[in-house]
Amino acid sequence: MKRKGVGKDPGWSCIAVNEKMHSFVAGDQTHDFSRAICSKLDEIIAGARQLGYMPETEWVLHNIEEEEKEDALGNHSEKLALAFGLVSTDPGVTIRIVKNLRVCGDCHSLIKYASKMSQREIILRDIKRFHHFRDGKCTCQDYW
Incomplete structure (x- = not known):
């Protein structure tokens, strides 16, 4: 694949805030609000863990230690x-x-918890469908 110049586009997510588009890739720390984003994400994960969230590490496809996953x-x-x-x-x-x-x-699981904790609707459009999260539930009923 490398010899033929075939590659894979990285995963990204976009969100519009105040009519400005903000894009993120996995591990992104280049955003102006990077510290606030990391702090908020830590807060979301900690709160979700208190409600029963457990990271689903089987989604990590790398051969690394559990903590790194x-x-x-x-x-x-x-x-x-x-x-x-x-x-x-x-x-x-x-x-x-x-x-x-x-x-x-x-x-998907973490966003369900985040919708419940923040009391907000969160709409995520992925490549397959719209996920509409509200009060800890998703309209896909966890079938996607």
Whole structure:
């Protein structure tokens, strides 16, 4: 594949805030709000864990240690976009995220918890369908 110049586009997620588009890739730390995003994401994960969330590390396809898998999951682009949306919009505002790939099960699970904790609607459009999260549930009924 390398010899033929075939590659894979990286996963990304976009969110519009104040009529400006913000894009994220996994592990992205280049955003101006990077510290606030990481802090908010840590807060979301901690709160979700208190409600029963457990990282679904089977979604990490790398041959790395379990702890490293949790770190890898924590940096998915849709989680970064979600955290940015939560820190940069007013309470009650619906968060809308677009992703170029299918959302993984761990991100789907965490976003359900985030919708419940933040009392917000979160709409995620992935490559397959719209996921409309509200009160800890998704319209796909966990079948995607």
